[in-house]
Amino acid sequence: MVIGLVQASPSFYGYATLSEAQATVFGTADVATSSINITPTDAEKIASTLAIQIPTGNAIIYTYKKETTILGYAMVVDELGKHYPMTVFVGITPEYSVKGVVLMIYREDYGQNVRKRRFLKQFLGKTLNDPLSVNHDITSVSGATISSYSMTTAVKRVLGTLTAIQDKLPTHEISP
């Protein structure tokens, strides 16, 4: 009788590189990378409202611009699914609404359908004023319930983080 004792190694399904994710959401915009410190005060501002933890410390923020116009911001986050994290790219507009979501890496054997446009398009235009809640304004993918919740949390986390640190985000012309 075989009794599984240890968790199997994660699988790896790479669906998009960072460049591909950026191009999907922001097209051919120029991108600048910055590291912004998220303080506990920043995190507390939004954590209890969203009911999810906002990580503190240095976060990599991508800023996209075309000529002098800021097109938006983005973060890449790892959000735990059932057993392993999934890597998600979330881009938002300067008005802090979701511009695009791309599933970059998936590490479980089931539930990859959350990468499909049919599911991801539900996030477009969402802001922190929206519930961003599965079974409310987000319909989960059949057979990928946990992953649907995780993706929703990832989008919420990025929206919350960028909203909390909006004073620190570049808003003027920037050098790539």
Place this chain on the structure above:
Amino acid sequence: MTAKTMLRKWHTFIGIIIVFPLTVLILTGVFLLYPNQDPSTLVAFTACDTGETVTATSQGLFVNDAKIPVRFPVNAISSLSCHEQTLDVAIEYGPIFSTQLSPIIWSVMPPPNNHRIGSIHRAGDALYVVHDTALWQYRKDTNWQQLRTYTPSMTQIIGMIHSGWWMHWSFRWVWLLVGIGWGILAISGCWIYFRMIQRNRTD
């Protein structure tokens, strides 16, 4: 009467008697494979040592009857634990979510493995997870440690297979196909039988 005739006679007789209960068995079996929960089904319950009650129903997660925001499917909760204002929620096959009762800020951790979580319990700074075959402990400094292993009983193994699972692999779709096949056999068997009677009458 030859053995063949007797067999045919009994096959017909028993087949007619069991066609209705067999149909019920098939339909309920298929339903159990993919059940839908009613609007107010109790999923899990726990009481905190500080007096609060935590109830998970298919309508949501409630602390003292006040609904709290969640980031997981409540219907998939297998166990709750509440100890000194810390609420832990185990999803059937993981992950495990935790929060203080106030404010509600969920953190998440992966389970020790991908077996079904039977129950979780927090004591001090340790979180315990019980599977049907093992007991695990989580501490921040040691991560997950397996404390004990248990041999599954024959009843547990048969129960697992009967419901379409082997360890953490699901083969419920096989039982679904078998159920559909049985249904077709029952209906076609009835049709063959009644056609035979009709043919015998016209002969």
